[in-house]
Amino acid sequence: MLEKCAPGHSIKPYTHSFCIMMPSGGPTYPTFPKKDQIDKGHIKKMARHLGILDCAIGFLSL
């Protein structure tokens, strides 16, 4: 989903979470949970914060 909706993004693993960064100094989401199963609320909040919610909805049925 991020490949399509957030081209150029990068992901940095923190000890307790993943930090997802948009390119060119764009918004950063440093609290994405490190879990096998992620609740929709986390995905929706991350997508909204990064400004890609409309695109993400099509991928994830949010």
Next chain:
Amino acid sequence: MNQSDKQSTAWPLIFSYRGTILGQGFLADINLSGRVLASPESGGVWVYGVNPGAIAVSAPTLADTNVELRNTLTRLFIDFARETGTFEKFKAVVERFIAESDSVSVAEWQAARAEVRAGRVTGPGDLPKDTSTAEYFVKVTQKPINTVTPQDNLLVQQESTPAVYDLAA
């Protein structure tokens, strides 16, 4: 559905957080007041950050989200301390994290506050009402080693102490 979709009930809350983080050769005191939107949903309560915008937590009850919010922030600040080599960089990263938000979340929080002010939405439980106009603040200060006292252990070790919610009204 689009980026302005809304939950049916939303409580505009103000939370406070205070803690001391040990970084690479520095101690940092963090004192902040932030904004979140809490929403009862199936299976519990979700709390969506406004300032900071890049956070969401859920728990069976609002009181439980309070603990989860504090713990998530503390873990993140520890990660920030690991990633930054100096107090100045740590301070800048924390300040950016708290300030960064999105316009839809801010608008939803303000709309929810207007609903509370108009009496159309009542807050959860007996939360104190906060009518101040300040929306959020964060203060990150360096604590010189020679000013550290045993009392500081209370702040460093208080991971299980929840943040404090007020209802924005």
